[in-house]
């Protein structure tokens with residue numbers, strides 16, 4: 277679709293009208309959205325232009341989720357699921373309704389909660405707010421359930437958000453997959469941003485860091501890489517184990533870490549193992565990981581698992597009796613992601629059949645979801661092949677960029693299953709599917725969870741496909 281295309285303009289108008297009635301979009305934020313020029317739709321991405329970095333930052337940081345939601349509501353014929361924002365200073369528009377200066381100065385006001393700590397707030401450098409924090413709004417401290425297994429990690433995370441670079445630096449959180457490390461990282465970011473409006477936070481997975489680094493070398497843009505990772509107040513880096521043996525990327529991370537630490541900026545790192553068990557890292561790097569505080573997250577006990585399920589059910593406004601929650605929590609014991617997957621399936625089934633969630637239903641659904649043990653890990657390639665076979669498509673269709681509805685839905689189902697059945701991170705799954713952004717995977721996950729509740733055909737497809745994949749792994 278080209279610039280000036282009337283259907284493009286009408287698509288963007290419809291997005292704006294959805295956003296206008298979204299209570300998460302304040303009039304000030306709407307002011308920034310009204311600066312957007314829609315440029316085109318390609319390969320499922322809505323390309324938008326804005327006049328400056330500040331506007332891009334505001335939209336990316338504060339409107340990402342409502343915007344993805346509004347785009348998702350567009351007519352299927354647009355075949356669009358995500359967006360990308362490009363800065364074009366040549367666009368001329370009226371000024372946004374909030375002047376950047378006002379936001380800047382509010383950043384320097386010590387917030388109430390922060391004054392309880394020893395953090396001298398003004399030490400955090402005020403600077404243009406154009407950092408895309410890439411935080412997932414789903415993961416906050418409010419919806420993190422505290423239990424014996426994560427109490428210490430949670431307290432350390434809160435302390436770091438309240439007093440960046442003062443409490444523990446770096447904070448190193450380790451533990452098995454699916455136990456809440458990523459959730460804590462994002463929660464630190466959100467909480468720090470609410471305490472110190474305008475603070476520059478960047479969440480990045482090690483894979484994204486590696487890609488950024490490689491691209492910066494390939495494109496001779498080392499200085500923009502440095503600017504991106506060094507002009508920030510809090511760096512949240514997920515799954516550092518993926519930098520094992522990546523000598524040059526490690527070197528880049530080493531310098532980033534030193535610069536941030538020397539300038540009193542906070543670094544938070546997660547990993548599947550504690551520093552002393554990580555192999556493939558230089559000693560000087562491991563020593564630095566141990567400078568601050570190391571804490572682990574463990575598998576949650578039964579009570580915590582029940583509490584997590586209860587919280588999740590409440591947030592989705594689903595009524596699930598306590599004995600059912602307890603039953604589900606007993607069946608799925610180690611991985612919280614799997615626990616959530618179980619709840620999604622159960623509530624989708626109940627919603628489709630318009631029946632309450634009772635023990636019979638849970639037992640029926642759980643029959644299809646017998647968990648695989650650790651030696652029986654599903655390879656993402658198997659999921660993709662099985663999905664392609666099931667929908668009578670080719671594997672290349674799923675990797676590729678076709679926007680046909682049938683292929684796009686099959687691709688989203690494959691992404692959903694990769695998220696549910698493997699330990700792969702969102703960026704890694706995005707990479708697998710033709711280098712897509714991790715937000716596309718997040719969106720696919722959400723969309724399929726919702727569609728399962730609304731369309732029996734989708735529920736059946738996901739269930740049958742899961743059973744087939746598990747069958748081949750028994």
Ligand SMILES: Nc1ncnc2c1ncn2[C@@H]1O[C@H](COP(=O)(O)OP(=O)(O)OP(=O)(O)O)[C@@H](O)[C@H]1O
Pocket residue numbers: 415419420421422426451452453454455456457458459460515584612613616699700701
């Ligand atoms: N204590 C908790 N309270 C509520 N939800 C939780 C908790 N711990 C984990 N979760 C949820 O479980 C899911 C998996 O957690 P998360 O992605 O943070 O795990 P992880 O340890 O980072 O795993 P990986 O190493 O595979 O990236 C998320 O949806 C998260 O919100």
